[in-house]
Structure formats: C-alpha cells, structure tokens
Amino acid sequence: MKKSTSSRFKGKKRLHNAMRILTTELCDYGCGEIAKYKFKNRKLCCSEHTSACKKRKQFASNLLNRLYHTIDFLEKRKKGLDMKPNLLEKHMIEILNKLYPDEFKFVGDSSKWIGGKNPDFKHKEKKLIIELFGDYWHSKEVTGIDEQIHEQERQSHFENNGYKTLIIWEREFKNIERLKLKITEFYRKEK
Numbered sequence: 001m002k003k004s005t006s007s008r009f010k011g012k013k014r015l016h017n018a019m020r021i022l023t024t025e026l027c028d029y030g031c032g033e034i035a036k037y038k039f040k041n042r043k044l045c046c047s048e049h050t051s052a053c054k055k056r057k058q059f060a061s062n063l064l065n066r067l068y069h070t071i072d073f074l075e076k077r078k079k080g081l082d083m084k085p086n087l088l089e090k091h092m093i094e095i096l097n098k099l100y101p102d103e104f105k106f107v108g109d110s111s112k113w114i115g116g117k118n119p120d121f122k123h124k125e126k127k128l129i130i131e132l133f134g135d136y137w138h139s140k141e142v143t144g145i146d147e148q149i150h151e152q153e154r155q156s157h158f159e160n161n162g163y164k165t166l167i168i169w170e171r172e173f174k175n176i177e178r179l180k181l182k183i184t185e186f187y188r189k190e191k
C-alpha cells in the first residue's frame, strides 16, 4: 500500500517539480522579474517552466541562431572542398557582370550573413540574392530533402529577412542563354 502511494507521488512530482513560492527575490535566469517558482535544483524562476522565462527564451533562440550559423558554415566548407562550385561562382559573377555591371557582389566567402545564413551573391543596393546550388551538394542524396523543398527553405529564409532569392542550379550552366533569361526575369520582377 505504502509502496504504491509513493510511486504515484513520484510520478506527480516529476510533472510538478516547480514549487509556487512567495518571495521578493528575482528570477535566477536574469529576466528581472520577481521569482514565483522554485525548482528542485533550488533555482528561482519567474515561470513554472523555465522555457517561458523571457531571458531563457532569448537564450534558446540565440542558441538556435548559433546552431544555424554553424550548419551553414559547415555547408560552405564542404562546398569549398569541391573545386567545381568555385569555378561556378566565378562563372556566375562573369554572367552577372555582363548583365548588370558591378551591381552584384560575391559574398559567399562568409562576408555577408543574413539571419544566420551566408548567401552566395547579393545585389549591392536592391534586396536581391542569388544562390548557386551544386548538383551534388544540394541533391536529395546529400541534403536528405526534396530539391524543391530544399529550394523553398532557402528562399523563405532570406525572404523572411526581406530578400528575394533566385536559385540557380549547376546544371543550368549548360544553357547560358536560358540562364541569363532566368536572371533577367528575376531582376525585372523585383524593380
């Protein structure tokens, strides 16, 4: 009898390990609010769940940003090991300079970060980004996601940060005229 009661309480305790308290002390997580709960580890918090604390929320989103930053950096590094994309990048800037002299800049060398991601080419004034996708490194085989979804994810990331994004695949360099057309259409639409 006693055993079953204690095990039942054990389960409850785990769910409610924050104890409501009355204190004038501040939240230990640095949000500046008065603490209302005390945890098993003796930490005081403004909320029953630390994840609801403003400061903890901020901390979590910073952590996530840093993580995205790292993932993107690794992606770039991985790309850098393959010579092909670098040649492609040079080819791309030649095409861009022919179409729009000196308007786009190659920033894929980590010189420009937008919301934790490093785009390949950026217009110097307009909010336009051009991304180069290597056929292999951006394939479903490597990314684990559908090419179309992979494109959309990249686009909506920059869009959420105020940039229109055009994605060009390595294979599109086989038809330069069509590629140029794709770029000019993208550029025209964003005027």
Ligand SMILES: [Zn+2]
Binding pocket: 027, 028, 029, 030, 031, 032, 033, 045, 046, 047, 053, 054, 055
């Ligand atoms: Zn707090």
